[in-house]
Amino acid sequence: MPPRHNAMNPRYLTLATAFRALFGRRAKKIPLDAGGSCPNRDGTLSRGGCLFCNAAGSGTGLYHTGFGLRAQWDRLTPPARRRGEALVAYLQSFSTTHGPAARLAALRAERAALPEVAGIRLGTRPxxxxxxKIALFAAAPVAHKQLELGLQSADDATLRRIRRGHDAAGFARATRLAAGAGIGVTAHLMAGLPGEDTAGFLASVGFINALPVTGVKFHNTLVVAGSSLAxxxxxxGYAPMGRETYVAAVAEAIARLRPDIVVERINADPAPGELLAPAWAADKRGLLADIAARLDALDIRPGCRFRP
Ligand code: SF4
Structure with a gap:
């Protein structure tokens, strides 16, 4: 009897599976706030931010309240340590590599003092x-070095509409630079961006397929409090994508994705109290179950509709 696939045992290559293959055991990503900002907020490009982002920039703000990386690490890692999991430091707030290389070097020194780091992931912009900066990161003495790189859409018109401040070619350049230094790249893509339909989202999947991307995170666009999108x-002036449309879009994206690319996420998690719309985005469990059911119903295997 074939294995039954569901949200806990999906049909695609997950990050948990990839980590287990790399470390020989389970691994835990530890989200860290490294302070900083991004060029879309500090005035380098603009002060308004991307259309969908609010001033928190996906960070907890802990760094600026006196909790350095070590304090956060000591607070967050004990449960994973007790379970014997490999620890992956994930510096996710704002754009970790923004600013002069000297800032990244200082951050590296702070990071180097964290005990038992098996991998490092940096969230940033192309x-x-x-x-x-790539050379600095490449020199980190850990088995897993990954950039989480926001693309959101491969359509430059969409990127202008959402005020990203970079184009798709910049993403391709940064990805090739990282891959050339042995650093993995996880592309972040969003479905339901203003002015973009499922076809646009799937075109972005085709775009990353042609690049040395090693992972992808699919996100449904959220309307969060404090954002310009709100x-x-x-x-x-904006209507979020419907739940069924998103489920179908993600299933088709997995079908078209290059099969070696790890599917690290298939939904966006709103921060507590921030979600304004769509209401269905709060039901993560139900959404993941519906995506798994659609993959099963259509017998979708990763890359089954991939065309090089
Ligand atoms: S999404 Fe990232 S790049 Fe855009 S404003 Fe927020 S922190 Fe800056």
């Missing part, structure tokens, strides 16, 4: 990377 939504 325009916050150059050869010097104002647009309030004024009637």
């Amino acid at each position: 325009d916050c990377l150059d050869a010097e 104002a647009l939504h309030e004024a009637g």
